[in-house]
Amino acid sequence: MNQNKLPADSSALILGIIAIVLVFLGCCCGVFSVVSVALSIIGLVSANRSLKLFIETPDGFSVQSYNNVKNAKILNIVSLIISSLITVLYIIYFVVYGALISTAFMEAYNNDNTTYQYEYEYSQEAYDSLYNEDYDTYEYQEDAVITSDSISDSLNEHNNIEN
DSSP states (O other): OOOOOOTTHHHHHHHHHHHHHHHHHTTTOHHHHHHHHHHHHHHHHHHHHHHHHHHHOGGGSOHHHHHHHHHHHHHHHHHHHHHHHHHHHHHHHHHHHHHHHHHHHHHHHHTOOOOOOOOOOOOGGGSSEEEETTTTEEEEOOOOOOOHHHHHHHHHHHHHHHO
């Protein structure tokens, strides 16, 4: 009898233990149950591959390794069932809760008979011009591309106005 270990002897067992711990720690939070589902599936697939390998060549591996992989498979199945139930319950909870909350908001919105009146001032100064109160004049702005020549021309004009 050979004392070789199956490929998923330790890894499937470790994934199953981590998944079970996350299920029980994550009962209050649905995120951990999704992670636990993923870990359980990975552990279950690797355990099944190792069990098929043992069935093909039983003399090539130890019986202890076979028993460890069987236990890991059972642990991953239990973890998968529990974490899947928790995940489904959280999805149902959020769908129902979201529907109730959105219905309540829509009813409050539709039953709101408040008429809102907005006051605003209409002035010509607000549209496309700068109003200078000191001179009582309008200065209309034009869109332009600023180049170094236009900057120097603007500065010259400004200096000429001040002088």
